[in-house]
Amino acid sequence: MPDTHSQTAQPTIQFSDVSLTLGGRKILEKLDLAIPQGQVTAIMGPSGAGKTTLLRLITGQLKPDTGRVLVNGTAVNELSPKALNSYRKQLGVLLQNGALFTDLTCFDNVALPLREHTNLPESLIKNIVLLKLHTVGLRGAAHLYPRELSGGMNRRVAMARAMAMDPQLMLYDEPFAGLDPISMGISLRLIRQVNEALGMTSIVVTHDVHEVRQLAHQACIIANGHVIAFAPPETLQEDPEPLVQQFMQGLPDGPVAFHYPGPSLEADFLDGDQH
Amino acid sequence: MIKPLQEMGKAVVFLGQAISRMRLTSLQFGETLRQIYYAGARSLVIIVTCGFFVGLVLTLQTYDTLTRFGAADAASTVLALSLFRELGPVLTAILFAGRAGTSITAEIGLMRATEQLDALDLMAIDPMERIVQPRLIAGLIAVPALVIIFNMMALLGGVFFAVFVMGNDPMSFWGNMQNSVELGRDFLHGLGKSIGFGFLAAWLAVYFGWSAKATSEGVALATTQTVIATAISVLVLDFVLSAFML
Amino acid sequence: MKSSNQIEITAGIFLALAIAALIFLALQATDRGVVSGGSYEISASFTNIGGLKPKAVVSLGGVSIGTVERIELDPISFEAKVFMQISNDYADLPEDTSASILTAGILGDQYVGLEPGGSPIVLEDGDQVLLTNSAMVLEQLITKYLLSGDAQE
Structure with a gap:
């Protein structure tokens, strides 16, 4: 998609010198990243590269070993539990499978954050919820339970729930995984629309290269704990870095090896009898 | 030996967190009532059936044994005392673990696996408040209620056997029991125990669900652990409470 | 699935049942002294x-x-x-x-x-x-x- 103002916007999220080790494995190493305000930024990378970890750092579910995560100027990793809670109220998060509460109807799912955090009268809550559900095209399904809807619809309801409090920042964790082309098209359009209509900042974790081109103002590729590329998706195509090329073109072998590390082929097969 | 101890420690820390975050203003009465329905009302069938048959078989066995000593009159006393003081609370707690405890564990474990707990956290809603506390309180209320119903059914089973099978006089059966069961020492003692068991069963069920690994094996393992841990700790606690109360 | 109203009513009935049984057992199955009236x-x-x-x-x-x-x-x-x-x-x-x-x-x-x-x-x-x-x-x-x-x- 054409992008005219990506480099001028103020950074709203800033990672500086962030390192994180989880379960003895280095996930992020001295990572620096600035995500501009009011735009859609895609975070891409091979599986296990730490994309979801990055989101969890922004939400404060994880704390970096070193470095700082700044969101709108506040260091998320230094917030007290109470301050973290009030920070999260301005956050909309769409988890991988929607994570709707199965014992509540779609309506109650979307209404939950409003009922918990505001003192709005029930009639006003009803209007807001229906409006949000209307945005994702599921106003008619308000009375249904999540299990009565398809996976794609579940995720749309979850999106309505994430938007319920009118957050300034929306985070999407793999919003396209396992969706059929129609649902994928709908989600794609919704993310972009919501971003523009509400003037929020959106961060989308995904590995669908094709979708990113239609969706994001800029894309960031993470591998081996570093940001290896950060540019509008069109220009990423021309990036000379072999890893970026492998990722963008979906080549089976390259810097990310096809074979799991192990002894060489000869060693395994020719000396096989001696094992 | 280290692992069960570590697990116990974790469960205690978890309980501490759940209770320390409990505030009167945050108590969810509607949700607690719903949990009483799921844990209590829906366990009624198993409790009523088991209670009745335990009463039948207990009376049958005590009649058979006591007749040899010419003390068949004491059958109703033996029935009521063993029910009120031991069998009612212990059996109900173990049945509760199998019926309601496992479903609480599986429910919370699946909430963990499907990221519902994370979602609550991210919406700045404390899952301890919303998920854990209502279930703890519901267990605390539902188990004593089930124990009373279990005892009631078992007595009915005993009366049924004594009157319709043995041809006893119902009034003498009931009267003998009434004379030798004390409200405080026997009946309320058992009720006190059942509150302790209810708390224990709900605590373990919630804890194992909470700490379940977010996979299908993890949830399966957690439900098994709930039943085993509840059965063992109820029997241990039963001994401790009996020793203190008698 | 039952509506939340039905659930709450059932839970209420369950508790009422338990309380009734409690009162019955406490009054009828236990010894409050053989002597009931004076x-x-x-x-x-x-x-x-x-x-x-x-x-x-x-x-x-x-x-x-x-x-x-x-x-x-x-x-x-x-x-x-x-x-x-x-x-x-x-x-x-x-x-x-x-x-x-x-x-x-x-x-x-x-x-x-x-x-x-x-x-x-x-x-x-x-x-x-x-x-x-x-x-x-x-x-x-x-x-x-x-x-x-x-x-x-």
Whole structure:
């Protein structure tokens, strides 16, 4: 998609010198990243590269070993539990499978954050919820339970729930995984629309290269704990870095090896009898 | 030996967190009532059936044994005392673990696996408040209620056997029991125990669900652990409470 | 799935059921003292009460009419004084009623058995039964039997 103002916007999220080790494995190493305000930024990378970890750092579910995560100027990793809670109220998060509460109807799912955090009268809550559900095209399904809807619809309801409090920042964790082309098209359009209509900042974790081109103002590729590329998706195509090329073109072998590390082929097969 | 101890420690820390975050203003009465329905009302069938048959078989066995000593009159006393003081609370707690405890564990474990707990956290809603506390309180209320119903059914089973099978006089059966069961020492003692068991069963069920690994094996393992841990700790606690109360 | 209203009503019914059962069991299945409507106290002194304990039954002609309230040792006469609560339904016990400590069966509990006399004057609250038979203590019986056997030889 054409992008005219990506480099001028103020950074709203800033990672500086962030390192994180989880379960003895280095996930992020001295990572620096600035995500501009009011735009859609895609975070891409091979599986296990730490994309979801990055989101969890922004939400404060994880704390970096070193470095700082700044969101709108506040260091998320230094917030007290109470301050973290009030920070999260301005956050909309769409988890991988929607994570709707199965014992509540779609309506109650979307209404939950409003009922918990505001003192709005029930009639006003009803209007807001229906409006949000209307945005994702599921106003008619308000009375249904999540299990009565398809996976794609579940995720749309979850999106309505994430938007319920009118957050300034929306985070999407793999919003396209396992969706059929129609649902994928709908989600794609919704993310972009919501971003523009509400003037929020959106961060989308995904590995669908094709979708990113239609969706994001800029894309960031993470591998081996570093940001290896950060540019509008069109220009990423021309990036000379072999890893970026492998990722963008979906080549089976390259810097990310096809074979799991192990002894060489000869060693395994020719000396096989001696094992 | 280290692992069960570590697990116990974790469960205690978890309980501490759940209770320390409990505030009167945050108590969810509607949700607690719903949990009483799921844990209590829906366990009624198993409790009523088991209670009745335990009463039948207990009376049958005590009649058979006591007749040899010419003390068949004491059958109703033996029935009521063993029910009120031991069998009612212990059996109900173990049945509760199998019926309601496992479903609480599986429910919370699946909430963990499907990221519902994370979602609550991210919406700045404390899952301890919303998920854990209502279930703890519901267990605390539902188990004593089930124990009373279990005892009631078992007595009915005993009366049924004594009157319709043995041809006893119902009034003498009931009267003998009434004379030798004390409200405080026997009946309320058992009720006190059942509150302790209810708390224990709900605590373990919630804890194992909470700490379940977010996979299908993890949830399966957690439900098994709930039943085993509840059965063992109820029997241990039963001994401790009996020793203190008698 | 049931609506949340139905769930709450069912939960309420469940709790009401439990409370009803609780009240029933507490009132009907337990001992609130054999004496339900009013009682009066009489006492009796025994040289030996054997294994008699408070809460033991007081019976007359095999029917329980009261319970043992408390047992004290008279510090002067060294006799055990047994206080009994007798139901007001049996307010007309003759003054010359006798009390014995008996055992229900060989292994059974000990209880106080009353044997009514023929006096027209009745026992009042706080009165003492004067005619008493102490408990049979097995060891004493055996000793008595052995000693009397010795004496005959």
